[in-house]
Amino acid sequence: MIKFIKPFFFDFFNLFFPNNCHICDSGLLNGEDIICTDCLIKLPRTNYHLQIDNPISKMFYSMPEFKYATAYFFFHKGSVFQEALHQLKYKGMERVGEELGKLFGAEIVDSVFSEIDVIIPVPLHRLKYKKRGFNQSEIIAVGMSETMNRPLDIISVIRTVNTETQTKKNLEQRKENVSSIFHVKFPENLKNKHVLLIDDVVTTGSTLISLAEEILKIEGVKISVAALAVAGEY
Numbered sequence: 341m342i343k344f345i346k347p348f349f350f351d352f353f354n355l356f357f358p359n360n361c362h363i364c365d366s367g368l369l370n371g372e373d374i375i376c377t378d379c380l381i382k383l384p385r386t387n388y389h390l391q392i393d394n395p396i397s398k399m400f401y402s403m404p405e406f407k408y409a410t411a412y413f414f415f416h417k418g419s420v421f422q423e424a425l426h427q428l429k430y431k432g433m434e435r436v437g438e439e440l441g442k443l444f445g446a447e448i449v450d451s452v453f454s455e456i457d458v459i460i461p462v463p464l465h466r467l468k469y470k471k472r473g474f475n476q477s478e479i480i481a482v483g484m485s486e487t488m489n490r491p492l493d494i495i496s497v498i499r500t501v502n503t504e505t506q507t508k509k510n511l512e513q514r515k516e517n518v519s520s521i522f523h524v525k526f527p528e529n530l531k532n533k534h535v536l537l538i539d540d541v542v543t544t545g546s547t548l549i550s551l552a553e554e555i556l557k558i559e560g561v562k563i564s565v566a567a568l569a570v571a572g573e574y
Contacts, residue, residue: 362436363424374439375424383421384414386570389448396570399545403552405562407534408452411570412444415541421569425540429472434479437540440568441483448566449488456536456564458529459485459492462551463522465502480568481538490536496526497555522554532560542567 359368361376368376388394388410396409413421424440427433461477469475478494485492501521524530535555539548542565552563 362427362433363420374435379420379424380443382419383424384416384419385447386411386414388570389451389453392452396542396545396565396567399542400549400552400563400565403549403556403563405556406552407455407562407564409565410448410453411542411567412440412447413569415569415571425569428479429476429540434474437476437479437568438483441480441485442487443483444480444566444568445484445487453488453536453564453566455534456488456490457533459488459490459536459538460497460555461492461494461538462547463494463497463499465499467502476540477538480540484538484566493529496529497522497524497551499523520550522551524554524558527558530555530558530561534562534564536564536566539565539567541569541571543571 360366361368361372361379362374363379364376366376366378386394388396389408392408394410396411397406400406400409415421415425424436428437428440459481461475461481464472464475464477478492481492481494484490499521500523503521537548537551537555542548545565548565548567552565555561556563
């Protein structure tokens, strides 16, 4: 009897409190959560985790102890992913970021990224965090930590400079804007660890490079990078 009541109750509840996709706002079907299947299919995957010598990796080749890099999606204006990121960053839909993080983690956990020891999202300056209320890279990392079964570290590294937006800056301006903006508070937590750095969108890699350079001052550290998306033509 109960198995017949549950679908009826779900449909009745959904009539008054519709459970919609957080990206396209269409009604979610039974078994769908946060993001509908149609939107998930439309998200443009890179599959870079299967290609060691990919365009993201090439941004970090000059760095000592760099291991692997990837991005989950391509970022194109007007795309489903742009809407997903907009929901996360500007409408506070943290569940979208966490869900995408879970999917990302599940995608790469059985690849070369299985070697990592700890996950660190790109830190947000305390003033920007106070204004926004959350760090989008941290939200993504929470989901990845869950499906990759790796610890999340949000205390060992901090952002000491509240930088301007990178959006309208060229490559040299981006590098200058993020130079020496991070500080490792607890280097002992990362000694001899393989650290996976998480960002929402990578364009030139300037912010991640600045963060990696600071962490690589610690003895025995290896660095890998995972961005939820890559912007530009790759």
